[in-house]
Amino acid sequence: MLAARGFGGLTLRAVAAELGASTGLLTHYFPHKRALVAHALDVLDRQAADRHRPATEAATAEAATARGLPVLRAALLDILPLDGEGAAGNRIWVGSWDAALTDPGLTEEHAERYRRARRRMAELCADAQELGELPADRPAADLAALAQSFTLGLVVQALFAPAEFPPERQRALLDDFLAGLAAGER
Amino acid sequence: MLAARGFGGLTLRAVAAELGASTGLLTHYFPHKRALVAHALDVLDRQAADRHRPATEAATAEAATARGLPVLRAALLDILPLDGEGAAGNRIWVGSWDAALTDPGLTEEHAERYRRARRRMAELCADAQELGELPADRPAADLAALAQSFTLGLVVQALFAPAEFPPERQRALLDDFLAGLAAGER
Known part of the structure; x- marks a missing residue:
């Protein structure tokens, strides 16, 4: 949703609708938009780290040298x-x-x-x-x-x-x- | 206001309050946030162009060469x-x-x-x-x-x-x- 609508277009209500959940359930985990945004950026960080991890032992050995x-x-x-x-x-x-x-x-x-x-x-x-x-x-x-x-x-x-x-x-x-x-x- | 609060923090109501005007008067000129933002960016463009214009005749001559x-x-x-x-x-x-x-x-x-x-x-x-x-x-x-x-x-x-x-x-x-x-x- 952030990629498509930007931060300006992100609302807790729209995210809850996308998840098929109530806004109340979502705000139980993310009390405000800032918490949701911080979480989204952390997920993105982890995905980037995973992408850069060598997929095979051979690739690990190559990356090490x-x-x-x-x-x-x-x-x-x-x-x-x-x-x-x-x-x-x-x-x-x-x-x-x-x-x-x-x-x-x-x-x-x-x-x-x-x-x-x-x-x-x-x-x-x-x-x-x-x-x-x-x-x-x-x-x-x-x-x-x-x-x-x-x-x-x-x-x-x-x-x-x-x-x-x-x-x-x-x-x-x-x-x-x-x-x-x-x-x-x- | 954009420099202090960002685009996410900008509302027509807050801008109207800052101007000491009613939201109705502001929306007469800028019907939605997008129009206000486009105007703000144009003003910024013009300010940048003015800043780069040589201030004196001597500066103009120097800039030309x-x-x-x-x-x-x-x-x-x-x-x-x-x-x-x-x-x-x-x-x-x-x-x-x-x-x-x-x-x-x-x-x-x-x-x-x-x-x-x-x-x-x-x-x-x-x-x-x-x-x-x-x-x-x-x-x-x-x-x-x-x-x-x-x-x-x-x-x-x-x-x-x-x-x-x-x-x-x-x-x-x-x-x-x-x-x-x-x-x-x-």
């Missing part, structure tokens, strides 16, 4: 709206920003989510620096902030203009960006 | 939330994305806004390519899409974590990004 720029590239590709599921998930995240910037609790939860994501990316960037794939003269945290900025902004543009940002162009732009990250020295 | 990468850099700096006004304006834009991704009319208006912005940036990129400041082997439209992606994503991160993205870090990250754009070849 993979290093550097290709791993960073895969992590950024995972974020982009390259298919319908990716577009729906991203549409919910982008839609959550209005409420998240208004509600101090949600603001901090979101800020912490993005902080964690930047820390994970900074580890991948540091690894790529060790391998000589990214310039060593800039803090890995800055490289991570550059990567997260680029990726989030591409998500927004692709959601508004999917015809101009088909999957292959998103991938090509990501590769352009990473080439710049690898080459760029101030 | 300025070219290439410094002009692109200035255009991107103009977008970033480097002060309170920039943060409030950006907070409204980011907040508008939830409604804009739900309402087909608003989606198209937003898509067209970003398309226009990319076209303007592509002209600046093409100029920088002519001057040899940006690599000539990539379409200016791609360089513009990279620049807009990076800038929009940095806006979002800076809104959620202003302490981690003070103005001087935003500027430094933009310069890192532009250095990569200038250096990057696939």
